[in-house]
Amino acid sequence: DQQVKQNSPSLSVQEGRISILNCDYTNSMFDYFLWYKKYPAEGPTFLISISSIKDKNEDGRFTVFLNKSAKHLSLHIVPSQPGDSAVYFCAASGNSGGSNYKLTFGKGTLLTVNP
């Protein structure tokens, strides 16, 4: 049973436009949500996170929105740049009990930003 779902395997966007990557989750115990970016032959790198007590977190060109009632979050990249082309992973963790230490990852979305 997949607890974190990224239903779009790939997304293609023009340079300068907005990229919107989506993520859905099923476990209501998740309290923290993180986005990672991964280039080929490299490890994932942390991008931005949001706590469940917030509905928006912004860092430069990157904004994450959380809709807790819909169990949905999205990552907005504005404006998109060719260097943003990578696989983006959504991840979630709880804050209590056995899930405290662990991140559950989605399968990833390949973003391609075309010049």
Next chain:
Amino acid sequence: NAGVTQTPKFRVLKTGQSMTLLCAQDMNHEYMYWYRQDPGMGLRLIHYSVGEGTTAKGEVPDGYNVSRLKKQNFLLGLESAAPSQTSVYFCASSSQGGGQPQHFGDGTRLSIL
């Protein structure tokens, strides 16, 4: 400024052979993790450690063992490699659990023939 270093970067094994993957971090992090990434599967947690001398099972622990004898090192062992263990293995560390970002190494690409 090494962060998380994984050794080796590539390895080819024959079925039934054993090997150990080494992960070292220089950030004094308490928590360390081993993941595997397979095509279309995202990252799946194999084992993790919340401190020196501790280990725990993750989502897909079968066929693997781990040890955390020193705080900075986390070893992943395959006792008898199987083709199903062909994957890219990532090690990560974090200062705390939960929502704290994990820092990843660049991975070990392992092929089992």
